[in-house]
Amino acid sequence: MDRIPEQIDTPDVLIEKDVLERNVERTAAAVRGKGLALRPHAKTHKVPEIAALQLAAGAAGLTVATIGEAEVFAAHGAEDLFIAYPLWVGPRQAQRLRRLARDARVAVGTDSAEAATTMGAHLGDAAGRIAVLVEVDSGHHRSGVRPEAAGDVARAAVRAGLRVEGVFTFPGHSYAPGMPAEAAAQEQEALARAAAALEEAGIEARVRSGGSTPSALLTEAGTATEVRPGVYVLGDAQQLELGRCAPEEIALTVAATVVSRHEGGGGIPRRVVLDAGSKVLGSDRPAWATGHGRLLDHPEARISALSEHHATVLWPADQELPALGRRLRVVPNHVCLTMNLVDDVAVVRGGDLLERWTVAARGRNS
Numbered sequence: 001m002d003r004i005p006e007q008i009d010t011p012d013v014l015i016e017k018d019v020l021e022r023n024v025e026r027t028a029a030a031v032r033g034k035g036l037a038l039r040p041h042a043k044t045h046k047v048p049e050i051a052a053l054q055l056a057a058g059a060a061g062l063t064v065a066t067i068g069e070a071e072v073f074a075a076h077g078a079e080d081l082f083i084a085y086p087l088w089v090g091p092r093q094a095q096r097l098r099r100l101a102r103d104a105r106v107a108v109g110t111d112s113a114e115a116a117t118t119m120g121a122h123l124g125d126a127a128g129r130i131a132v133l134v135e136v137d138s139g140h141h142r143s144g145v146r147p148e149a150a151g152d153v154a155r156a157a158v159r160a161g162l163r164v165e166g167v168f169t170f171p172g173h174s175y176a177p178g179m180p181a182e183a184a185a186q187e188q189e190a191l192a193r194a195a196a197a198l199e200e201a202g203i204e205a206r207v208r209s210g211g212s213t214p215s216a217l218l219t220e221a222g223t224a225t226e227v228r229p230g231v232y233v234l235g236d237a238q239q240l241e242l243g244r245c246a247p248e249e250i251a252l253t254v255a256a257t258v259v260s261r262h263e264g265g266g267g268i269p270r271r272v273v274l275d276a277g278s279k280v281l282g283s284d285r286p287a288w289a290t291g292h293g294r295l296l297d298h299p300e301a302r303i304s305a306l307s308e309h310h311a312t313v314l315w316p317a318d319q320e321l322p323a324l325g326r327r328l329r330v331v332p333n334h335v336c337l338t339m340n341l342v343d344d345v346a347v348v349r350g351g352d353l354l355e356r357w358t359v360a361a362r363g364r365n366s
Contacts, residue, residue, distance in 0.1 A: 004327045005346070005353040010257040011276035013338060013345040014329070017354060019251040020233065021053065027217075027232050028057040035221035039063050039082060039209065041230030044336045046361035047345070048076035050233060061105070063228040067096050068364030074104045076360070082209070084168060084228060086111040086135055086143050087119065094122035097130055107131035107207075109168060111145050113156030120160025127161035133168045133207060134198070138190035139183060140172035147193035151201035158203065166207030166225075167194040174214040177242060177288055184218035187211070192223045214244045236335035237294040238286065252345075253296050253329035254280055254338065256311065258322050269304070270315050272322055276330055277309040282337025294331040303330070 004014065031038040037060040042051050051062055051073055061080025064070045070081045081100070086109050087093065100106045110116045110132055120127045134153045137144035145153055147167075154164045169190050174183035187210040195205035211219050211227025219227050231239055234252040239245040256276035264270035283306060285292050291302040292311065300319065305312040311330065315321050322328065332338045339345075340362055347354045 003348075003351045004255045004329065005348055005351055007353050008255050008327075008346055010255045010327060011280045012255045013280070013342050014253050014255050014348050015234070015345050015357070016251050016253075017347050017349050019249065020050070023233050023235070023249055023251055024053045024057050027229065028054070028059065030217055031227060032058060034219070036219065036224060037226035039226050039228050040233065041065075041084070041228050042073060042361070043069060044230035044339065045233060046072075046339050046359045046364075047357050048073065048360050049357050051076070051078060054233065060226060063230070064361075066364055066366055067093060067100070068366055069361045070100055070104075070106065071096065072361040072364055074100055078104060080105045082107040082133070082228075083109060084170070084209075085109050086115060088115055089119040089122050091122055094119070094124075094126075097123065098126045101126060101129040105131070107133055107165065109133055109135045110153060110157060111135040111143050113153055116153060116157035116162060117160045120157070120162050123161070128163055130162060131165045132157045132162045133166050133209060134164065134194065136167055136169050136190050136194040138169040138171050138210070139186040140170055142170070142172060144169060147190045148197050150194040151197035151203070154198050154203045155201050164198070164203050166205040166209065167191060167198065168207070168209035168228075169194075171210060171212050171215050174212050175238065175242070175286070180214040180242070180244065181218055183212075184215040187215065187219065188223045195223070213239060214242055231335055234335045234339075235331070237291075237331045237333045238289065240294060240331065241289060247296060247299070250296055250331055252335055252338070253331055255346075256328055256330050258324055258326045258328065259310070261321050261324055263321065270317065270321070271304070272313050272315060274311040274313060274328065274330065275309065276311055278306045279308050280338065280341055281306060281311065281330060281332045282334055282341060284334035284337055286333075289333060293333050296329040296331050298328070
């Protein structure tokens with residue numbers, strides 16, 4: 001059964017509350033059992049009610065992507081926030097960080113001496129109230145310095161008046177088939193080398209932060225002190241295809257209606273068209289993915305194409321095509337994009353609509 005409440009007009013984003021709560025509790029317990037702190041990345045959901053569930057389950061704080069996201073969650077009671085990207089802090093950003101630090105413990109990332117020096121200069125006498133973690137590259141090759149260079153960045157941050165608390169990395173290359181375990185191992189090695197570089201500079205790396213959703217449960221205590229997964233709380237088609245979650249762990253789907261159906265033949269594909277396209281599902285499709293998303297209740301179907309408001313779904317030859325007007329649950333490839341495309345979400349249990357939650361941090365991209 002597709003379990004879409006009758007009151008829902010499609011397309012709409014549904015969150016199964018029971019699944020959500022199980023995901024929160026299961027990951028919290030697993031990370032706690034490893035002796036690690038959990039600092040979930042709230043950019044995935046952007047919803048204060050979900051953050052409250054994570055914090056109540058024992059999360060040490062929240063990870064966010066931007067100052068704007070930090071402002072939203074601080075306004076809703078979050079007291080410990082890490083902006084896990086290298087920030088370039090000018091006068092306006094410094095003013096916002098100073099305000100944030102009045103209400104919450106705030107940490108930010110940096111990966112250059114120049115950025116740290118500029119940050120300290122603009123923060124002025126508030127510099128010591130902002131914690132800094134040095135980002136290192138553990139194999140994803142996006143931002144982050146070589147682990148051995150972390151000490152130089154940390155020295156510059158200390159000279160700028162900032163409080164250096166440790167190092168962090170993002171093992172983003174774990175988002176590829178066969179890579180989670182290798183990425184987790186590389187993450188640990190990079191954090192260990194970076195922590196040693198800080199110690200050589202006379203700075204304790206009290207925090208050693210890593211962990212993406214594919215690799216977080218492969219991270220062991222000893223080197224890392226905390227992990228920052230985000231997608232685990234809702235799940236998505238990428239995690240399904242990577243084998244990092246099961247269908248019963250998918251908490252978020254997009255309700256969509258069959259608006260066109262075609263039996264195909266003569267070289268024309270057998271297909272249906274849904275009223276949910278890239279403007280609600282997002283357009284992210286890694287090269288290894290087998291489609292633009294999945295249908296939760298029809299795992300053999302494949303979304304072959306997206307337009308702005310429609311999805312083309314190739315239907316298995318041995319299964320009856322769904323009727324016009326049939327409502328189906330679509331699993332987006334990348335759930336973080338979907339949550340940044342909608343103003344609110346329907347919270348459901350089974351086939352019943354419980355309430356709606358505002359995506360309060362939507363669009364807070366700076």
